[in-house]
Structures are given as C-alpha cells and as structure tokens.
Amino acid sequence: ETGVTQTPRHLVMGMTNKKSLKCEQHLGHNAMYWYKQSAKKPLELMFVYNFKEQTENNSVPSRFSPECPNSSHLFLHLHTLQPEDSALYLCASSQDGLADPDTQYFGPGTRLTVL
Amino acid sequence: GIQVEQSPPDLILQEGANSTLRCNFSDSVNNLQWFHQNPWGQLINLFYIPSGTKQNGRLSATTVATERYSLLYISSSQTTDSGVYFCAVSYSGGGADGLTFGKGTHLIIQP
Numbered sequence: 001e002t003g004v005t006q007t008p009r010h011l012v013m014g015m016t017n018k019k020s021l022k023c024e025q026h027l028g029h030n031a032m033y034w035y036k037q038s039a040k041k042p043l044e045l046m047f048v049y050n051f052k053e054q055t056e057n058n059s060v061p062s063r064f065s066p067e068c069p070n071s072s073h074l075f076l077h078l079h080t081l082q083p084e085d086s087a088l089y090l091c092a093s094s095q096d097g098l099a100d101p102d103t104q105y106f107g108p109g110t111r112l113t114v115l
Numbered sequence: 116g117i118q119v120e121q122s123p124p125d126l127i128l129q130e131g132a133n134s135t136l137r138c139n140f141s142d143s144v145n146n147l148q149w150f151h152q153n154p155w156g157q158l159i160n161l162f163y164i165p166s167g168t169k170q171n172g173r174l175s176a177t178t179v180a181t182e183r184y185s186l187l188y189i190s191s192s193q194t195t196d197s198g199v200y201f202c203a204v205s206y207s208g209g210g211a212d213g214l215t216f217g218k219g220t221h222l223i224i225q226p
C-alpha cells in the first residue's frame with residue numbers, strides 16, 4: 001500500500017449503530033487530520049493530531065470520537081449519529097512540526113450514509 | 116479565521132481551451148495548496164505554492180502572497196481535467212495546522 005488509505009470506502013449505518021473509520025498513512029508523516037465534506041458545505045477540518053497528540057478539535061460534536069494510537073494510524077469512532085452527518089470523510093497526513101508547514105496528502109475518503 | 120474565496124464557481128469550456136481559476140484569501144498564509152477532486156471524491160495534489168510560480172505540464176500556478184491571491188492556469192484543456200478544483204490555505208507558527216478550503220470551481224470540459 002502507498003500513500004494514505006481509508007477503510008471502509010462506503011458505510012451505511014443506522015442512528016443507533018456504533019462504527020469506526022480507519023485511516024493509515026504509509027508516508028512516514030507525523031501529523032494526521034480528519035476532514036468532513038458535506039453536500040452543502042466546503043470541506044471542513046474536524047481534528048488534527050501531531051505526534052499522536054490531538055492539537056485541534058474544530059468544535060466537533062462528541063458523537064465523533066477520534067483516536068490516534070501511533071503516527072501512522074488514525075480512527076474516527078462514530079456513535080448515535082444523525083442523518084445530517086452523512087458526508088464524505090477524508091483523512092490526510094503531512095510532515096509537520098518544523099518551521100514551515102508542508103503538503104497535506106489525502107486518502108480516498110469514506111462515504112458515510114446515516115439512515 | 117481565514118476566509119477563502121474561489122472564482123468562478125462554475126466554468127464550462129470546450130476541449131483545447133485555456134482557463135484561469137482564482138483564489139483570494141483574507142489573511143497571511145504560509146501554506147497554500149491546489150487540489151483536483153475527481154468524481155470518486157479523491158483529492159489529488161496539484162501544487163503546494165505558498166508563494167511564487169510553479170509549472171507541471173499543462174498546469175501552472177502563481178501565488179502573490181503580499182496581495183493575497185493565487186491563480187491556477189490550465190492550458191489545452193482535456194475532458195479528463197473536468198472536476199472540482201479547490202484552493203486551501205493555512206497559517207502555521209510551527210506544528211501541524213488544518214487547511215481552510217474554498218468552495219471550489221466546478222470545471223466541465225466538453226469534447
């Protein structure tokens with residue numbers, strides 16, 4: 001595998017279900033990100049992790065719970081979601097922590113539908 | 116936070132035409148990236164260009180940081196260039212920072 005991978009690619013879940021999205025980067029980066037792309041809004045940042053530590057939470061509801069066990073893996077745990085949470089969820093990674101930020105590389109996304 | 120405006124929102128061209136996409140941003144940035152989103156949702160990196168000019172084949176980009184805008188040029192358009200083009204920016208004082216995206220330009224290249 002190369003670059004940034006995400007699983008599953010498609011997910012349909014009910015409002016009472018619990019599911020997890022997985023992201024893995026094979027680029028040796030130290031920073032990872034979750035973004036949300038809804039039909040009616042621009043891409044929105046959700047969370048930032050740098051060296052496994054969460055450095056930004058963009059006012060995301062608690063029904064979204066991120067986890068970063070190491071610099072290569074990032075999860076997004078989902079529970080009691082609403083239909084308006086249906087969206088494309090994108091993961092990205094970059095090599096940061098230095099003076100200037102660097103290029104972010106994106107995975108293919110997970111298309112989530114909440115019924 | 117930083118505001119990002121892209122224009123035009125929609126653009127329909129014939130194959131072979133040239134196009135210029137614009138990105139204006141409201142504050143200083145030290146990260147600016149252009150992406151092409153394909154029909155399956157994948158964001159493909161085109162340029163990392165917080166300042167200056169870069170070229171890659173038929174695509175080129177220029178960012179004038181002091182005037183807070185960036186331009187993406189596509190020459191001799193092909194149908195495979197169709198899709199949504201996003202500009203995204205951030206300002207980082209050190210460490211990782213999330214990108215702020217514009218709403219995109221939806222480009223359709225007709226054969």
